[in-house]
Amino acid sequence: MREYTGFYIDGQWVAPAGLKSFDVENPATETVCGTITLGSAEDVDRAVGAARRAFAGWSASSRADRLELLQAIGAEYQRRSADLADAVREEIGAPPALAAGAQVQLGMGHLVTAINALKDFSFEQRRGDTLVVREPIGVCGLITPWNWPLNQIAVKVYPALATGCTMVLKPSEVAPLSAYIFTEIMDAAGVPAGVYNMVNGDGPGVGVALSRHPDVDMVSFTGSTRAGVAVAENAAPTVKRVTQELGGKSPNIVLDDDAFADSVAAGVTAMMLNSGQSCNAPSRMLVPNSRMDEAVAIARSVAEGVKVGDPDDPTAIGPVASAAQFAKVQDLIEAGIAEGATVAAGGAGRPAGLDAGYFVRPTVFGHVTNQMTVAREEIFGPVLCILGYDDLDQAVEIANDTDYGLAGYVSGADLDAARGIARRIRAGWVAINHAFDLNAPFGGYKRSGNGREWADAGFHEYLETKSTLGYGSAGVG
Known part of the structure:
Protein backbone atom coordinates (compact mmCIF):
# COMPACT_ATOMS: atom_id res chain seq x y z
CA MET A 1 0.00 0.00 0.00
CA GLY A 247 -19.57 19.73 -16.88
CA GLY A 248 -21.12 18.69 -20.16
CA LYS A 249 -24.07 16.93 -21.72
CA SER A 250 -22.72 16.72 -25.22
CA PRO A 251 -24.92 15.97 -28.23
CA ASN A 252 -23.90 13.61 -31.03
CA ILE A 253 -26.01 14.29 -34.13
CA VAL A 254 -26.04 11.19 -36.33
CA LEU A 255 -26.85 12.01 -39.94
CA ASP A 256 -29.29 9.95 -41.99
CA ASP A 257 -26.92 8.54 -44.59
CA ASP A 258 -25.03 5.40 -45.63
CA ALA A 259 -22.71 5.60 -42.61
CA PHE A 260 -25.60 5.46 -40.13
CA ALA A 261 -24.84 2.04 -38.63
CA ASP A 262 -21.14 2.79 -38.25
CA SER A 263 -21.89 6.22 -36.80
CA VAL A 264 -24.19 4.79 -34.14
CA ALA A 265 -21.68 2.09 -33.22
CA ALA A 266 -18.85 4.62 -32.99
CA GLY A 267 -20.95 6.84 -30.76
CA VAL A 268 -21.63 4.03 -28.31
CA THR A 269 -17.96 3.07 -28.20
CA ALA A 270 -16.91 6.68 -27.58
CA MET A 271 -19.47 7.01 -24.78
CA MET A 272 -18.07 4.00 -22.92
CA LEU A 273 -14.45 5.23 -22.91
CA ASN A 274 -13.12 5.64 -19.36
CA SER A 275 -16.43 4.21 -18.14
CA GLY A 276 -18.23 7.33 -19.35
CA GLN A 277 -16.28 9.54 -16.95
CA SER A 278 -15.37 12.28 -19.40
CA CYS A 279 -16.80 15.79 -19.34
CA ASN A 280 -16.91 15.80 -23.15
CA ALA A 281 -18.54 12.36 -23.48
CA PRO A 282 -21.10 12.14 -26.34
CA SER A 283 -23.88 11.27 -23.91
CA ARG A 284 -26.88 12.41 -26.00
CA MET A 285 -27.09 10.64 -29.35
CA LEU A 286 -29.58 12.26 -31.74
CA VAL A 287 -30.91 10.06 -34.54
CA PRO A 288 -33.76 10.42 -37.07
CA ASN A 289 -37.06 9.36 -35.50
CA SER A 290 -37.63 7.15 -38.54
CA ARG A 291 -34.51 5.16 -37.64
CA MET A 292 -34.86 5.15 -33.85
CA ASP A 293 -35.52 1.40 -33.59
CA GLU A 294 -32.58 0.66 -35.88
CA ALA A 295 -30.29 2.87 -33.80
CA VAL A 296 -31.45 1.26 -30.56
CA ALA A 297 -30.78 -2.22 -31.94
CA ILE A 298 -27.26 -1.28 -33.06
CA ALA A 299 -26.51 0.46 -29.79
CA ARG A 300 -27.80 -2.53 -27.81
CA SER A 301 -25.51 -4.87 -29.71
CA VAL A 302 -22.45 -2.68 -29.17
CA ALA A 303 -23.17 -2.02 -25.48
CA GLU A 304 -23.77 -5.67 -24.74
CA GLY A 305 -20.40 -6.45 -26.30
CA VAL A 306 -18.54 -4.11 -23.94
CA LYS A 307 -16.62 -6.13 -21.38
CA VAL A 308 -16.49 -4.79 -17.84
CA GLY A 309 -13.74 -5.37 -15.33
CA ASP A 310 -11.57 -7.75 -17.39
CA PRO A 311 -7.94 -6.63 -16.85
CA ASP A 312 -6.71 -8.84 -19.69
CA ASP A 313 -9.01 -7.36 -22.32
CA PRO A 314 -7.65 -4.10 -23.80
CA THR A 315 -11.18 -3.01 -24.74
CA ALA A 316 -12.71 -3.55 -21.30
CA ILE A 317 -13.97 -0.69 -19.16
CA GLY A 318 -13.36 -0.30 -15.45
CA PRO A 319 -15.47 0.93 -12.54
CA VAL A 320 -16.62 4.43 -11.80
CA ALA A 321 -14.29 6.17 -9.39
CA SER A 322 -16.01 5.93 -6.02
CA ALA A 323 -18.95 4.69 -4.00
CA ALA A 324 -20.50 8.16 -4.21
CA GLN A 325 -20.18 8.21 -7.99
CA PHE A 326 -21.64 4.70 -8.25
CA ALA A 327 -24.64 5.76 -6.16
CA LYS A 328 -25.17 8.86 -8.31
CA VAL A 329 -25.09 6.85 -11.54
CA GLN A 330 -27.50 4.27 -10.15
CA ASP A 331 -29.93 6.99 -9.03
CA LEU A 332 -29.90 8.52 -12.49
CA ILE A 333 -30.43 5.17 -14.21
CA GLU A 334 -33.43 4.62 -11.94
CA ALA A 335 -34.69 8.10 -12.82
CA GLY A 336 -34.49 7.27 -16.53
CA ILE A 337 -36.52 4.13 -15.99
CA ALA A 338 -39.09 5.96 -13.86
CA GLU A 339 -39.51 8.71 -16.46
CA GLY A 340 -40.27 6.23 -19.23
CA ALA A 341 -37.04 5.89 -21.21
CA THR A 342 -36.62 2.50 -22.88
CA VAL A 343 -33.79 0.41 -21.41
CA ALA A 344 -32.16 -1.05 -24.50
CA ALA A 345 -29.10 -2.40 -22.69
CA GLY A 346 -27.80 -2.56 -19.16
CA GLY A 347 -29.81 -0.92 -16.42
CA ALA A 348 -29.48 -0.65 -12.68
CA GLY A 349 -27.11 -2.75 -10.60
CA ARG A 350 -23.69 -4.27 -11.15
CA PRO A 351 -22.79 -6.45 -14.13
CA ALA A 352 -23.24 -10.17 -13.58
CA GLY A 353 -20.35 -11.80 -11.75
CA LEU A 354 -18.94 -8.58 -10.33
CA ASP A 355 -19.96 -8.43 -6.69
CA ALA A 356 -17.14 -6.10 -5.62
CA GLY A 357 -16.02 -2.87 -7.22
CA TYR A 358 -18.04 0.12 -8.41
CA PHE A 359 -18.79 -1.37 -11.80
CA VAL A 360 -21.77 -0.10 -13.78
CA ARG A 361 -23.60 -1.99 -16.50
CA PRO A 362 -23.03 -0.35 -19.91
CA THR A 363 -26.46 1.20 -20.34
CA VAL A 364 -28.37 2.50 -23.35
CA PHE A 365 -31.66 4.37 -23.05
CA GLY A 366 -33.76 4.64 -26.20
CA HIS A 367 -36.72 6.91 -26.97
CA VAL A 368 -35.43 9.59 -24.60
CA THR A 369 -36.92 13.06 -24.67
CA ASN A 370 -34.79 16.10 -23.96
CA GLN A 371 -36.88 16.95 -20.90
CA MET A 372 -35.98 13.74 -19.07
CA THR A 373 -33.53 13.91 -16.19
CA VAL A 374 -31.08 11.59 -17.96
CA ALA A 375 -30.99 14.02 -20.90
CA ARG A 376 -30.50 17.10 -18.72
CA GLU A 377 -28.04 16.03 -16.03
CA GLU A 378 -24.45 14.91 -16.47
CA ILE A 379 -24.40 11.24 -15.42
CA PHE A 380 -20.63 10.63 -15.61
CA GLY A 381 -20.96 6.92 -16.14
CA PRO A 382 -21.30 4.49 -19.08
CA VAL A 383 -24.87 5.58 -19.85
CA LEU A 384 -26.01 6.69 -23.31
CA CYS A 385 -29.29 8.41 -24.14
CA ILE A 386 -30.74 8.18 -27.66
CA LEU A 387 -33.10 10.97 -28.70
CA GLY A 388 -35.03 11.36 -31.93
CA TYR A 389 -35.33 14.24 -34.39
CA ASP A 390 -37.57 14.87 -37.40
CA ASP A 391 -35.18 17.06 -39.39
CA LEU A 392 -31.75 18.63 -38.95
CA ASP A 393 -33.13 21.95 -37.78
CA GLN A 394 -34.84 20.15 -34.94
CA ALA A 395 -31.68 18.15 -34.25
CA VAL A 396 -29.69 21.35 -33.81
CA GLU A 397 -32.43 22.83 -31.62
CA ILE A 398 -32.38 19.78 -29.34
CA ALA A 399 -28.58 19.69 -29.31
CA ASN A 400 -28.40 23.29 -28.11
CA ASP A 401 -31.25 22.93 -25.61
CA THR A 402 -28.96 22.30 -22.63
CA ASP A 403 -27.32 24.26 -19.84
CA TYR A 404 -23.97 22.99 -21.07
CA GLY A 405 -21.79 23.71 -24.08
CA LEU A 406 -18.50 21.88 -23.64
CA ALA A 407 -18.54 19.58 -26.66
CA GLY A 408 -20.62 18.39 -29.57
CA TYR A 409 -20.33 15.73 -32.24
CA VAL A 410 -21.60 15.23 -35.77
CA SER A 411 -21.37 11.77 -37.32
CA GLY A 412 -21.97 10.80 -40.93
CA ALA A 413 -20.58 10.32 -44.43
CA ASP A 414 -21.61 13.70 -45.83
CA LEU A 415 -18.73 15.96 -44.79
CA ASP A 416 -20.32 19.13 -46.14
CA ALA A 417 -23.50 18.46 -44.18
CA ALA A 418 -21.48 17.65 -41.06
CA ARG A 419 -19.52 20.88 -41.38
CA GLY A 420 -22.71 22.90 -41.65
CA ILE A 421 -24.21 21.26 -38.57
CA ALA A 422 -20.98 21.68 -36.60
CA ARG A 423 -21.11 25.44 -37.14
CA ARG A 424 -24.57 25.57 -35.58
CA ILE A 425 -23.79 23.63 -32.41
CA ARG A 426 -23.27 25.96 -29.44
CA ALA A 427 -20.23 24.32 -27.89
CA GLY A 428 -16.54 25.06 -27.62
CA TRP A 429 -15.27 21.78 -29.06
CA VAL A 430 -17.11 20.04 -31.90
CA ALA A 431 -15.78 16.82 -33.43
CA ILE A 432 -16.82 15.50 -36.84
CA ASN A 433 -16.75 11.69 -36.84
CA HIS A 434 -15.00 11.70 -33.46
CA ALA A 435 -11.86 13.41 -34.75
CA PHE A 436 -9.27 14.25 -32.10
CA ASP A 437 -6.55 16.91 -32.05
CA LEU A 438 -4.37 17.89 -29.08
CA ASN A 439 -3.72 21.25 -30.72
CA ALA A 440 -7.42 22.18 -30.76
CA PRO A 441 -8.47 24.71 -28.07
CA PHE A 442 -10.57 22.92 -25.45
CA GLY A 443 -13.23 24.56 -23.30
CA GLY A 444 -16.90 25.32 -23.09
CA TYR A 445 -19.80 27.70 -23.57
CA LYS A 446 -22.50 28.44 -21.01
CA ARG A 447 -22.30 26.46 -17.75
Missing part, protein backbone atom coordinates in the same frame (compact mmCIF):
# COMPACT_ATOMS: atom_id res chain seq x y z
CA ARG A 2 1.24 3.49 -0.85
CA GLU A 3 1.72 6.03 1.90
CA TYR A 4 2.19 9.63 0.80
CA THR A 5 2.03 11.99 3.75
CA GLY A 6 4.22 14.92 2.72
CA PHE A 7 3.65 17.92 0.47
CA TYR A 8 6.05 19.41 -2.06
CA ILE A 9 6.77 23.02 -1.14
CA ASP A 10 9.70 25.24 -2.15
CA GLY A 11 11.57 22.38 -3.81
CA GLN A 12 11.35 19.98 -0.87
CA TRP A 13 9.10 17.30 0.56
CA VAL A 14 7.82 18.75 3.81
CA ALA A 15 5.62 17.59 6.66
CA PRO A 16 2.05 18.93 6.62
CA ALA A 17 0.82 21.34 9.24
CA GLY A 18 -1.73 18.79 10.45
CA LEU A 19 -2.09 15.03 10.54
CA LYS A 20 -5.52 14.45 9.02
CA SER A 21 -5.15 11.26 7.00
CA PHE A 22 -7.30 10.10 4.10
CA ASP A 23 -7.59 6.61 2.65
CA VAL A 24 -7.42 6.24 -1.12
CA GLU A 25 -9.65 3.44 -2.37
CA ASN A 26 -9.16 1.30 -5.45
CA PRO A 27 -12.68 1.38 -6.91
CA ALA A 28 -12.15 -1.90 -8.75
CA THR A 29 -11.63 -3.80 -5.50
CA GLU A 30 -13.15 -1.51 -2.84
CA THR A 31 -9.91 -1.87 -0.88
CA VAL A 32 -7.59 0.82 0.43
CA CYS A 33 -4.59 1.23 -1.87
CA GLY A 34 -2.98 4.30 -0.35
CA THR A 35 -3.00 6.92 2.38
CA ILE A 36 -2.45 10.65 2.04
CA THR A 37 -2.62 13.62 4.36
CA LEU A 38 -5.25 16.28 3.81
CA GLY A 39 -3.79 19.75 3.86
CA SER A 40 -5.07 22.95 5.43
CA ALA A 41 -5.05 26.69 4.90
CA GLU A 42 -1.68 26.81 6.67
CA ASP A 43 -0.17 24.43 4.12
CA VAL A 44 -1.64 26.48 1.29
CA ASP A 45 -0.17 29.64 2.77
CA ARG A 46 3.31 28.08 2.89
CA ALA A 47 3.04 26.87 -0.70
CA VAL A 48 1.71 30.17 -2.02
CA GLY A 49 4.50 32.00 -0.20
CA ALA A 50 7.09 29.79 -1.89
CA ALA A 51 5.48 30.37 -5.28
CA ARG A 52 5.40 34.13 -4.69
CA ARG A 53 9.10 34.21 -3.80
CA ALA A 54 10.01 32.18 -6.87
CA PHE A 55 7.96 34.26 -9.27
CA ALA A 56 10.44 37.10 -9.77
CA GLY A 57 13.13 34.72 -10.99
CA TRP A 58 11.02 32.33 -13.05
CA SER A 59 8.98 35.08 -14.72
CA ALA A 60 12.27 36.55 -15.99
CA SER A 61 13.50 33.22 -17.39
CA SER A 62 14.15 32.95 -21.10
CA ARG A 63 12.25 30.94 -23.67
CA ALA A 64 15.32 28.69 -23.91
CA ASP A 65 15.29 28.11 -20.12
CA ARG A 66 11.65 27.08 -20.19
CA LEU A 67 12.06 24.80 -23.20
CA GLU A 68 15.01 23.10 -21.54
CA LEU A 69 12.95 22.46 -18.40
CA LEU A 70 9.94 21.12 -20.32
CA GLN A 71 12.19 18.76 -22.27
CA ALA A 72 13.76 17.53 -19.03
CA ILE A 73 10.28 16.89 -17.65
CA GLY A 74 9.47 14.90 -20.78
CA ALA A 75 12.50 12.66 -20.31
CA GLU A 76 11.58 11.97 -16.68
CA TYR A 77 7.92 11.45 -17.58
CA GLN A 78 8.83 8.79 -20.11
CA ARG A 79 11.17 7.13 -17.62
CA ARG A 80 8.39 6.94 -15.01
CA SER A 81 5.54 6.09 -17.39
CA ALA A 82 5.08 2.57 -16.01
CA ASP A 83 4.92 3.95 -12.45
CA LEU A 84 2.34 6.49 -13.53
CA ALA A 85 0.24 3.78 -15.17
CA ASP A 86 0.32 1.64 -12.03
CA ALA A 87 -0.80 4.60 -9.93
CA VAL A 88 -3.71 5.45 -12.25
CA ARG A 89 -4.74 1.81 -12.33
CA GLU A 90 -4.94 1.76 -8.54
CA GLU A 91 -6.50 5.13 -7.83
CA ILE A 92 -9.34 5.10 -10.40
CA GLY A 93 -9.48 1.38 -11.21
CA ALA A 94 -8.52 1.98 -14.83
CA PRO A 95 -7.89 -1.21 -16.80
CA PRO A 96 -4.16 -1.68 -17.54
CA ALA A 97 -4.50 -0.88 -21.24
CA LEU A 98 -6.32 2.38 -20.54
CA ALA A 99 -3.98 3.35 -17.71
CA ALA A 100 -0.80 2.81 -19.75
CA GLY A 101 -2.49 4.10 -22.89
CA ALA A 102 -4.63 7.22 -22.96
CA GLN A 103 -4.41 8.04 -19.26
CA VAL A 104 -0.61 8.30 -19.25
CA GLN A 105 0.02 9.15 -22.88
CA LEU A 106 -2.25 12.19 -22.89
CA GLY A 107 0.01 13.70 -20.26
CA MET A 108 2.96 13.24 -22.59
CA GLY A 109 1.02 14.42 -25.63
CA HIS A 110 0.15 17.71 -23.97
CA LEU A 111 3.80 18.21 -23.09
CA VAL A 112 4.80 17.82 -26.73
CA THR A 113 2.18 20.35 -27.85
CA ALA A 114 3.26 22.79 -25.13
CA ILE A 115 6.89 22.55 -26.23
CA ASN A 116 5.96 23.08 -29.87
CA ALA A 117 3.72 26.03 -28.98
CA LEU A 118 6.40 27.66 -26.83
CA LYS A 119 8.96 27.53 -29.63
CA ASP A 120 6.96 29.95 -31.76
CA PHE A 121 4.69 31.73 -29.28
CA SER A 122 4.68 35.52 -29.61
CA PHE A 123 5.03 37.18 -26.22
CA GLU A 124 5.28 40.68 -27.67
CA GLN A 125 4.41 42.68 -30.76
CA ARG A 126 4.73 46.23 -32.02
CA ARG A 127 1.66 48.25 -33.01
CA GLY A 128 3.07 51.43 -34.37
CA ASP A 129 4.85 53.15 -31.49
CA THR A 130 3.15 50.89 -28.92
CA LEU A 131 4.69 47.68 -27.60
CA VAL A 132 2.17 45.06 -26.53
CA VAL A 133 3.67 42.49 -24.19
CA ARG A 134 2.14 39.34 -22.75
CA GLU A 135 3.57 38.78 -19.27
CA PRO A 136 3.06 35.89 -16.81
CA ILE A 137 0.06 36.50 -14.61
CA GLY A 138 1.77 35.42 -11.38
CA VAL A 139 1.02 32.69 -8.84
CA CYS A 140 -1.53 30.17 -10.11
CA GLY A 141 -3.75 27.83 -8.12
CA LEU A 142 -4.40 24.65 -10.11
CA ILE A 143 -7.27 22.41 -8.99
CA THR A 144 -7.70 19.14 -10.87
CA PRO A 145 -10.25 16.28 -10.92
CA TRP A 146 -10.02 12.51 -10.66
CA ASN A 147 -11.36 11.24 -13.99
CA TRP A 148 -8.33 11.97 -16.21
CA PRO A 149 -5.82 12.87 -13.48
CA LEU A 150 -2.64 13.21 -15.54
CA ASN A 151 -4.34 14.85 -18.50
CA GLN A 152 -5.81 17.55 -16.29
CA ILE A 153 -2.57 18.17 -14.42
CA ALA A 154 -0.71 18.40 -17.74
CA VAL A 155 -2.99 20.99 -19.35
CA LYS A 156 -2.49 23.32 -16.38
CA VAL A 157 1.09 22.78 -15.23
CA TYR A 158 2.78 22.84 -18.64
CA PRO A 159 1.32 26.14 -19.90
CA ALA A 160 1.90 27.73 -16.50
CA LEU A 161 5.58 26.77 -16.69
CA ALA A 162 5.86 27.75 -20.35
CA THR A 163 4.55 31.25 -19.72
CA GLY A 164 6.73 31.95 -16.67
CA CYS A 165 4.18 31.47 -13.90
CA THR A 166 4.64 29.76 -10.56
CA MET A 167 1.99 27.49 -9.11
CA VAL A 168 0.38 25.42 -6.39
CA LEU A 169 -1.30 22.21 -7.53
CA LYS A 170 -4.18 20.62 -5.61
CA PRO A 171 -4.94 17.25 -7.19
CA SER A 172 -8.13 15.39 -6.40
CA GLU A 173 -8.00 13.57 -3.10
CA VAL A 174 -9.83 10.71 -4.81
CA ALA A 175 -6.96 10.17 -7.27
CA PRO A 176 -3.79 11.65 -5.74
CA LEU A 177 -1.30 8.84 -6.31
CA SER A 178 -0.31 9.73 -9.87
CA ALA A 179 0.06 13.37 -8.80
CA TYR A 180 2.72 12.34 -6.29
CA ILE A 181 4.70 10.55 -8.98
CA PHE A 182 4.20 13.52 -11.31
CA THR A 183 5.64 15.72 -8.57
CA GLU A 184 8.63 13.40 -8.21
CA ILE A 185 9.11 13.83 -11.96
CA MET A 186 9.07 17.61 -11.59
CA ASP A 187 11.64 17.42 -8.81
CA ALA A 188 13.93 15.07 -10.75
CA ALA A 189 13.68 17.29 -13.84
CA GLY A 190 15.09 20.21 -11.88
CA VAL A 191 12.14 22.58 -11.57
CA PRO A 192 13.49 25.56 -9.59
CA ALA A 193 12.46 25.69 -5.94
CA GLY A 194 9.07 27.29 -5.42
CA VAL A 195 8.07 27.32 -9.08
CA TYR A 196 5.96 24.18 -8.69
CA ASN A 197 4.33 23.22 -5.39
CA MET A 198 1.84 20.47 -4.55
CA VAL A 199 -0.52 20.32 -1.58
CA ASN A 200 -3.02 17.52 -1.17
CA GLY A 201 -6.44 18.08 0.29
CA ASP A 202 -10.15 18.31 -0.24
CA GLY A 203 -12.21 21.22 -1.47
CA PRO A 204 -13.16 22.72 1.90
CA GLY A 205 -9.66 22.38 3.35
CA VAL A 206 -7.39 23.31 0.44
CA GLY A 207 -9.52 24.28 -2.55
CA VAL A 208 -11.25 27.11 -0.70
CA ALA A 209 -8.00 28.40 0.82
CA LEU A 210 -6.30 28.36 -2.58
CA SER A 211 -9.10 30.13 -4.42
CA ARG A 212 -9.47 32.76 -1.68
CA HIS A 213 -5.78 33.42 -1.13
CA PRO A 214 -4.89 37.08 -1.78
CA ASP A 215 -1.47 36.16 -3.20
CA VAL A 216 -2.91 33.79 -5.81
CA ASP A 217 -3.36 35.70 -9.07
CA MET A 218 -5.28 33.10 -11.04
CA VAL A 219 -7.18 29.87 -10.39
CA SER A 220 -7.61 27.18 -13.03
CA PHE A 221 -10.29 24.67 -12.03
CA THR A 222 -11.62 21.53 -13.67
CA GLY A 223 -14.56 19.73 -12.11
CA SER A 224 -18.29 19.93 -11.67
CA THR A 225 -20.29 23.04 -12.46
CA ARG A 226 -21.46 23.21 -8.85
CA ALA A 227 -17.89 23.23 -7.55
CA GLY A 228 -16.82 25.67 -10.27
CA VAL A 229 -19.41 28.17 -9.11
CA ALA A 230 -18.09 27.86 -5.55
CA VAL A 231 -14.49 28.45 -6.72
CA ALA A 232 -15.58 31.59 -8.59
CA GLU A 233 -17.47 32.88 -5.56
CA ASN A 234 -14.46 32.29 -3.30
CA ALA A 235 -12.14 34.02 -5.77
CA ALA A 236 -14.38 37.04 -6.38
CA PRO A 237 -13.33 39.19 -3.37
CA THR A 238 -9.72 39.27 -4.60
CA VAL A 239 -10.75 39.84 -8.26
CA LYS A 240 -8.40 37.11 -9.47
CA ARG A 241 -8.80 35.48 -12.85
CA VAL A 242 -10.73 32.20 -12.78
CA THR A 243 -10.76 29.75 -15.67
CA GLN A 244 -13.09 26.77 -15.51
CA GLU A 245 -13.58 23.57 -17.46
CA LEU A 246 -16.80 22.18 -16.05
CA SER A 448 -19.47 24.34 -19.10
CA GLY A 449 -17.04 27.05 -18.08
CA ASN A 450 -14.83 29.74 -19.51
CA GLY A 451 -11.32 29.98 -20.89
CA ARG A 452 -9.51 27.46 -23.06
CA GLU A 453 -6.85 24.81 -22.52
CA TRP A 454 -4.53 22.72 -24.76
CA ALA A 455 -1.52 23.87 -26.80
CA ASP A 456 -1.03 27.60 -27.41
CA ALA A 457 -4.68 28.39 -26.57
CA GLY A 458 -3.94 27.44 -22.98
CA PHE A 459 -1.03 29.87 -22.75
CA HIS A 460 -3.28 32.92 -22.95
CA GLU A 461 -5.03 32.05 -19.68
CA TYR A 462 -1.72 32.45 -17.81
CA LEU A 463 -0.75 35.79 -19.33
CA GLU A 464 -1.55 39.44 -18.70
CA THR A 465 -1.39 42.01 -21.52
CA LYS A 466 0.65 45.18 -21.05
CA SER A 467 0.69 48.07 -23.53
CA THR A 468 3.67 50.42 -23.47
CA LEU A 469 2.73 53.56 -25.42
CA GLY A 470 5.44 55.65 -27.00
CA TYR A 471 7.85 52.73 -26.93
CA GLY A 472 8.96 53.32 -30.51
CA SER A 473 8.86 57.10 -30.59
CA ALA A 474 11.94 59.29 -30.83
CA GLY A 475 10.96 61.13 -27.67
CA VAL A 476 9.59 64.57 -26.97
CA GLY A 477 11.22 67.22 -29.18
